Amino acid sequence: xxxxxxxxxxxxxxxxxxxxxxxxxxxxxxxxxxxxxxxxxxxxxxxxxxxxxxxxxxxxxxxxxxxxxxxxxxxxxxxxxxxxxxxxxxxxxxxxxxxxxxxxxxxxxxxxxxxxxxxxxxxxxxxxxxxxxxxxxxxxxxxxxxxxxxxxxxxxxxxxxxxxxxxxxxxxxxxxxxxxxxxxxxxxxxxxxxxxxxxxxxxxxxxxxxxxxxxxxxxxxxxxxxxxxxxxxxxxxxxxxxxxxxxxxxxxxxxxxxxxxxxxxxxxxxxxxxxxxxxxxxxxxxxxxxxxxxxxxxxxxxxxxxxxxxxxxxxxxxxxxxxxxxxxxxxxxxxxxxxxxxxxxxxxxxxxxxxxxxxxxxxxxxxxxxxx
Ligand SMILES: *Cc1c(COP(=O)(O)O)cnc(C)c1O
Numbered sequence: 584x585x586x587x588x589x590x591x592x593x594x595x596x597x598x599x600x601x602x603x604x605x606x607x608x609x610x611x612x613x614x615x616x617x618x619x620x621x622x623x624x625x626x627x628x629x630x631x632x633x634x635x636x637x638x639x640x641x642x643x644x645x646x647x648x649x650x651x652x653x654x655x656x657x658x659x660x661x662x663x664x665x666x667x668x669x670x671x672x673x674x675x676x677x678x679x680x681x682x683x684x685x686x687x688x689x690x691x692x693x694x695x696x697x698x699x700x701x702x703x704x705x706x707x708x709x710x711x712x713x714x715x716x717x718x719x720x721x722x723x724x725x726x727x728x729x730x731x732x733x734x735x736x737x738x739x740x741x742x743x744x745x746x747x748x749x750x751x752x753x754x755x756x757x758x759x760x761x762x763x764x765x766x767x768x769x770x771x772x773x774x775x776x777x778x779x780x781x782x783x784x785x786x787x788x789x790x791x792x793x794x795x796x797x798x799x800x801x802x803x804x805x806x807x808x809x810x811x812x813x814x815x816x817x818x819x820x821x822x823x824x825x826x827x828x829x830x831x832x833x834x835x836x837x838x839x840x841x842x843x844x845x846x847x848x849x850x851x852x853x854x855x856x857x858x859x860x861x862x863x864x865x866x867x868x869x870x871x872x873x874x875x876x877x878x879x880x881x882x883x884x885x886x887x888x889x890x891x892x893x894x895x896x897x898x899x900x901x902x903x904x905x906x907x908x909x910x911x912x913x914x915x916x917x918x919x920x921x922x923x924x925x926x927x928x929x930x931x932x933x934x935x936x937x938x939x940x941x942x943x944x945x946x947x948x949x950x951x952x953x954x955x
Pocket of ligand 1: 590640641642643665712714715716743744745746764767773
């Protein structure tokens, strides 16, 4: 079965092998050297002033960012399940919460965020997804962050980049906390979260909040290449291998370029066979199609063509399907996915198969390489 869900993503064979070595103790010079190496590379990936690794899923890092950086009122953008989660985290910790709510295909705007900020002066942090995975939506986070900082430099900007870090270049100039997770773009098993922080965020954290997710404690330890509690040693070793593979395949710039081209080619191929891309501003992390036959297409992909793509959640259950674009994906796999979708449409009596999807994918994906 070809795993093409936008998280979890498949773990490459060489990463699984790297993680199969006998467990090493985390309080040893041997592991601290690995930790130091990975930490140095994470500064490249995150582009932030400080970086911490947390033994948790992505949601743990979301919670850590909120509890350590928001002390009064959190403004969150709810245009999907993950944006909604930020509000739930704030309320679970007794913080006040103001929410901007949108349909899952609709990005937040600079104007509405500034308007909300002016109406609620107690807001001291903004939490937003860079790529909202519920609908494959890209929010204009960089523009929103810049506008917020111009007016209220004290407001902490928390950006969930779980399906954006390692997928596309992110301008972190005005972002205070950038969140990444292991099982999406980083092609690892779940259980490791990464939090990039600005100097301003480190200052705002002060003594930190909470116990396990007290970021002051973690920052202090991780600057010494160790962790406050037991490190997720196996996942850190896997991460070292993934980052090495990304370097071997031309580095981050090339990964971003290939991912953008693959996402464009997939969307173009599916539109060429009459399908509709759901989000108004698609993120490169996934291709989201809304269709009355979404469930039937998904079932055919699984049963007839051994491809696993994701469906929708909540009110979009049965109405959309989502195709992963994150990670090191071989182009022939993506061609097979769009080809299989075209075959599924034929089986459903919608459109006779004539290889349009595969041809359009190849034209769009290889166009630039051909000319070079
Ligand atoms: C998957 C995901 C999360 C949640 O991460 P977990 O690892 O499941 O806790 C948060 N935000 C976005 C955008 C995601 O895609």
